[in-house]
Amino acid sequence: AFNHKDFNELRLTTLFVKIGRVWGLTMRRGEIVSILLIAGMLLLVQGMPATTRGEDQKALTPQEQRVMKWRKERDVFFKSHQRSPLLPQDKKPFKGLRYYPFDPKYIFSGQIERFVFHISNPKYYATFLTNKGTNKRYLRYGKFRFTLDGRERTMEIYKSILSDILFIPFKDETNEKETYEGGRYIDAEILPDYKMVLDFNMAYHPLDFNMAYHPSCAYNDKFVCVLPPRENMLDVEIRAGEKNFRPFGHQGSKNQVSPVVNRKSGAALLMPISTPASQMIFAVIE
Incomplete structure (x- = not known):
């Protein structure tokens, strides 16, 4: 049950305080909770009265809310x-991961x-190749094209052998500076019936680097x-996405492999989802 001790140690995870339901993380037990704020309540943030969100401030987009x-x-998690x-000794002082600010520049449809x-x-x-020098196999699934800074770029997509999870490992120029030197990942989940996406009035969906994350070996x-x-x-x-969390960061291997792929054109709908294990849905149209 949520009690006054949890409330005193609550870390808000909503960006703006407003009348209505706000979300937070209890630092004592690491649980997500929500609090219903009503007019007349006084909420203190670090000992100071919280201000409400003004009507002139831009509302969060659905994708930003998912992120x-x-x-x-x-x-x-x-x-x-x-x-x-x-x-175990790192969990107690843990206050949260570090991320770049949400940026729609890094959302791509295709x-x-x-x-x-x-x-x-x-x-x-x-x-x-793995950070331990061993090998791991994935199925070759496809290629995603997008344009960033005026240039067309590609990301190759792989599928887990034992599940329908798609896997996109990548490196970029932030590695070794602001992100883990071993690169970052984006996961995806195959959606068997694309009509499930259309039911949400989202017929064409993005690849979102705001949901890129570090592999576990970074910690x-x-x-x-x-x-x-x-x-x-x-x-x-x-x-975009997860940044280095230096108190817990570790160094990784820089070796690379270069698999060769073949391809056949196909189409897909993409929809981001918000679970720790998956960052977006690819609804494949055969």
């Missing part, structure tokens, strides 16, 4: 989940060019993490 929800879910990559091979074709699989060397392939090494800064 903020995803971020607070990751904070809860890191703080309290048994599979958190943080060491199509997936599908890769189609027979299972006997050696190009059916992509083999990645704990005991984890095994794959290194991004050469095809997903971007020669531009992606100033």
